[in-house]
Amino acid sequence: MSEQATTTPLERDKRQLSELYRMAAVGRLTAKIVHEINTPIGSIRSNNEVLGRMLEKLSQMVAEAVQNNTAPPAKAIDIIDTLKSLSAVDKIACDRISAVVRGLKTFARSNEGVLRKTDVNELLRDTLKLAGCEYRRRIEVVEDYGDVGEVECFPQLMNQVFLNLLVNAGQAIEGEGTVTVLTRQEDGWAHIAITDSGKGIAPENRSRIFSPGFTTKPIGEGTGLGLTITREIVVDTHQGVIEFDSEPGRGTTFHVRIPLVHHKRQTA
């Protein structure tokens, strides 16, 4: 029997809500994603024009040298050096654009209903490419991936869990700071920990952070649904656990634990 066939109407509605929230989360990142892509595009566009004109100059110099049977002028070496550095910049710029597009592609795949064995580390790396647009180099990312192996999960939903936690981590940091991503395998469970060096969660808010509608973000920035949906995906859909440690002024760590084998398979 397929996974979809065993899904109840309530679960379907939750998935739909989750899907809408997932797309909205990417939507909210759009301005930052555009910024992240516009810079390398600007460089490539500028370099392309310069490269064309420099190649023209270089061709003329070489043609004249051949005609006069002399060595090309020293200026030709300068041009070649510049061409090399611009070509290196173009490669970096293309890599940057590809990384962001890859992160977006992971989100755009429409197979969220499919339970499959997934490399959680790979999923986190892709999600970090998008969250990195939010961080915009003010935040250092430390990646500490353990040998988790493959985890049976709904990758699109877990992707959303990671994006929510990573964006929250970035927004918790005012100015510069660090976000640490850690993965480990622990007795049949995958443990993913996301730590920020941000402002922490105030003690009076700790019991409410997973409640629908609760947010401390400014109007228009937070929907109050992010952690609710995150909790539902981890706990209800994957029979996992989500917990956090937080110290005001020092930061917060969210611990997500999901079984390596999905509960529907375990009980089958």
Add this chain to the structure above:
Amino acid sequence: MAANSQPAVMIVDDEEMVITSVRAFLRLETDYHIFGFSNPEDAAKFLETNPVDVVVSDYLMPRMNGLQLLTKAKEYQPESARVLLTGHADKQSAIQAINDVGLYQYIEKPWDNQQLLLVIQSAIERTTLLRSLREKIIALDAAHSNLKEIQAKLLRAFL
């Protein structure tokens, strides 16, 4: 710009790739002195003692954003033109830039080289005119003071 020297253009962006690209283009097209900084704090320090004609700055940068840098530039070198070159094109930062730092131009990334060059050229022209105006005002003030002294001497001689 000192007498008989080439215009000086400062490019500030935390992305080295932008500095490399703009520098290569300006070197191809002009003989300007180009000063590139990927750290806005270093750029601000440089501006304290080194005159430049135009400061072209990114907006979103760690430690100091483009508006903070251009505010410093305005404080240290009020006559040099300030240009924001940014991929972060929101109306609020543009309005703030125009109002608070007397921005000369706001250019969005991805930029067009010819447009950027035109903006830099006209910004240099504006800076040169402002400096020349300041020199003329100083000269005029000096002439006025001289005239007053001569007038006083004349009055003393005749009275």
